[in-house]
Amino acid sequence: MMECRALHAGYAQTEVLHGIDLRIAQDELVGLLGPNGSGKTTLLLALSGVLPARGGDVLLDGTPLAAMAPRERARRIATVPQRPEVIPDVDAFSLVLMGRYPHTGPLRGYTAVDHDAAAAALAATGTAHLARRSAATLSGGELQRVLVARALAQDTDTLLLDEVTAGLDVARMVEVFDLLAQRHRHGLRIVAAIHDINLAALYCTRLVFLKSGRVVLDGPVAQVFDEQALSAIYETRITVHPHPVTGTPQASIVPGVGAAGVPHGAAHRAM
Template sequence: MIELSRVHAGYGDTGDVLRDVSLSVSPGELVGLLGPNGSGKTTLLLVLSGVLTPRSGTVALDGAPLHRLRPRERARRIAAVPQRPEHIPDMDALSMVLMGRYPHTTLLRGYGPDDHASALAALRDTGCAHLAARGARTLSGGELQRVLLARALAQGADTLLLDEATAGLDVARALDILDLLHARHRAGARIVAAVHDLNLAALYCTRLIFLKHGRVVKDGPVERTFTADVLSDVYETPVTVHPHPVTGAPQACYVPGAFRVDMRVGLPTNPGDGTVPGAIDGKSSPHQQDVSPQESALPLSGFSGHTHAHPAKPPARCHEPEISVQTAPLPTGTQDD
């Protein structure tokens, strides 16, 4: 278990970015970090990874203070994917993924057959085996993001910290990656992911943590936290919530500016008539429709650690410096959470 207690954290001489944050994450959880830009999501991931030391408070991994673990030991337990890399090395994609195996090497032994097999398996799992020989600097943003995720998977850690891991991916590739992460968490991995796409977070995560102004304002299961009241308050814009037509998971619907007569008008969690209170002339969107929740589950019996690109059924529910146990945070504090 990863535990944070009364954590305050920031950069340089600036004020705290995280303020009095306490939480814990258990094995097998897929936790989504949600919140506006600058709310502290990336900073929290840096603290969880051990890259950023809190100004006060404690961080523990399975009861041991995180800062006391040696970097190589920490890297065997925690793998991270940054929102954007600070530096793209001049090497091919396979070599870049092999870097994830470094914590498992020794001074007398370099990368062996098992390391190459793990790297190739991670490339296959992320749908980019065909990129193995491509130079990392020639990859598109979405391709590079998948290679970075493959590097984290090859690391073999039981904890994954992801900062917008699906950024730059098209819808199909993003769903493939989230299906993979869902299967990993079902197999016991502990995953904490900063997410901007609220609806994907609600589809795949088992728990949501909302941050605002560096504080945890809501923490709990998707059904209890993903509500119109919470979303409207956290993001300071009217939001309605409706069930997904296939899985029944809650999904957010945003209100266009032309329909926002008064930002103070409260919106019900489940509008009965499909209309938005306060809408101009009482009009509602022509795309709104009533749907009934439908439960579905993702069977993962016999899961071997790898997933197919498209599982039989979808799950029912489902910036800052590079997050790496080998790097240090930028000192300027000009981060974009």
């Protein structure tokens, strides 16, 4: 179980998360949704242990992340950032191989098992043909898929993703989420911040909506994907209808209309 207990987190003098309580089981694929600035990235950083809690705790199977050594956390939790960190001057294969670092020992380097895991992750993400390309020369979408491969090669039981489809075309986006759904079915716990609420509804087993650093809605897709709730959270008129093939609820934005049915900008024009 991954758990937040009364979690407070932020940066410098700014507190972003205000008392988050959340429990995420091993068999879940959770979508984190909400408006810009709602705290999704901050929550993922706290769940990874990269951002220390200012108050409360983040626990993994009952152990506070703060009490775990970085290498121990890295054997359990892999991450894919929203904006790639500075990319080292290496080829894509070497970048993916870095995901195996938590499994290396103090007196040995990467083994054949590590190389095989990196190659398998590149193949799974459709990036094997990029293996010998310099990571610095990859397009944004190519690099994003290589970073997903690095996280998969890490072979953890928890995967945290921040806007993983940023820069991907529609076909590659579907391929990545099909792969993630497959890995989830084989036991991988996934928590993903997703900008596209329809994509989240199609693939996630549970949706957690944040707003102003607090959880405002949490539950199975069929339960929480509601016109009134979505309109209130995003402050714009949203309708919900079934997907024509899967029947999964999907959202449509009503142009020019706010959540209360008032045209956007009307309040400013009236002043």
